[in-house]
Amino acid sequence: SAVISQKPSRDICxxxxxxxxxxxxxxxxxxxxxYRQQPGQSLTLIATANQGxxxxxxxxxxxxxxxxxxxxLTFSTLTVSNMSPEDSSIYLCSxxxxxxxxxxxxxxxxxxxTVV
Amino acid sequence: xxxxxxxxxxxxxxxGASLELRCNYSYGATPYLFWYVxxxxxxxxxxxxxFSGDTLVQGIKGFEAEFKRSQSSFNLRKPSxxxxxxxxxxxxxxxxxxxxxxxxxTHLIIQP
Numbered sequence: 001s002a003v004i005s006q007k008p009s010r011d012i013c014x015x016x017x018x019x020x021x022x023x024x025x026x027x028x029x030x031x032x033x034x035y036r037q038q039p040g041q042s043l044t045l046i047a048t049a050n051q052g053x054x055x056x057x058x059x060x061x062x063x064x065x066x067x068x069x070x071x072x073l074t075f076s077t078l079t080v081s082n083m084s085p086e087d088s089s090i091y092l093c094s095x096x097x098x099x100x101x102x103x104x105x106x107x108x109x110x111x112x113x114t115v116v
Numbered sequence: 117x118x119x120x121x122x123x124x125x126x127x128x129x130x131x132g133a134s135l136e137l138r139c140n141y142s143y144g145a146t147p148y149l150f151w152y153v154x155x156x157x158x159x160x161x162x163x164x165x166x167f168s169g170d171t172l173v174q175g176i177k178g179f180e181a182e183f184k185r186s187q188s189s190f191n192l193r194k195p196s197x198x199x200x201x202x203x204x205x206x207x208x209x210x211x212x213x214x215x216x217x218x219x220x221x222t223h224l225i226i227q228p
Contacts, residue, residue, distance in 0.1 A: 031215075033215040033216075035215070042206060042221050043160075043206070043216070043218045044218075045216065045217070048214070048215055104150060104162050104165045105162070105210070105216055106162070107159055107160040108159065109158075109159040110159055
């Protein structure tokens with residue numbers, strides 16, 4: 001399965017600022033996914049990022065708040081913009097591997113974000 | 117839209133006892149089903165997955181799960197738990213090329 005490097009692993013940010021999270025995969029993948037895990041909660045899909053097209057956002061998430069880039073088949077970034085304490089969460093990227101996703105979904109180790 | 121229900125928020129099991137974590141899903145077609153484990157401060161690790169074929173799937177760390185279409189369930193089992201199994205367990209469903217929809221998770225506590 002794919003190996004994902006995600007950085008930063010954690011950060012403490014001031015409210016009103018923005019943070020860009022990077023996700024690097026060791027193989028080419030068609031689809032990359034970004035999730036949010038709020039404290040003590042489950043994971044929620046933010047958006048799906050395809051190379052060469054606009055990201056597809058889930059209900060409740062908007063591009064102005066969470067802009068995503070996908071410049072090639074091995075890399076993506078998620079920016080958390082104009083942060084507030086409510087954005088404090090773990091953000092994870094994920095890829096689906098193999099034909100018909102036979103290899104399941106692999107996750108990066110996550111970025112633990114604290115907004116103060 | 118698909119959904120996943122994990123009815124047990126917390127489960128406490130004695131070390132060496134058997135374990136069953138429940139998962140019910142809602143999806144119109146044949147689902148892709150997954151169980152992940154998340155240990156404190158750790159990332160998500162895939163335990164097992166079901167796409168098609170044999171409805172009893174074997175995973176890592178001695179876990180297995182059984183897909184029951186009639187009950188829309190995909191329960192996770194382990195015959196004998198170890199203290200290191202204490203973690204958060206998530207059931208998830210994928211529809212085709214979509215990302216995953218997760219249940220709320222079950223927190224597993226192991227008693228000595």
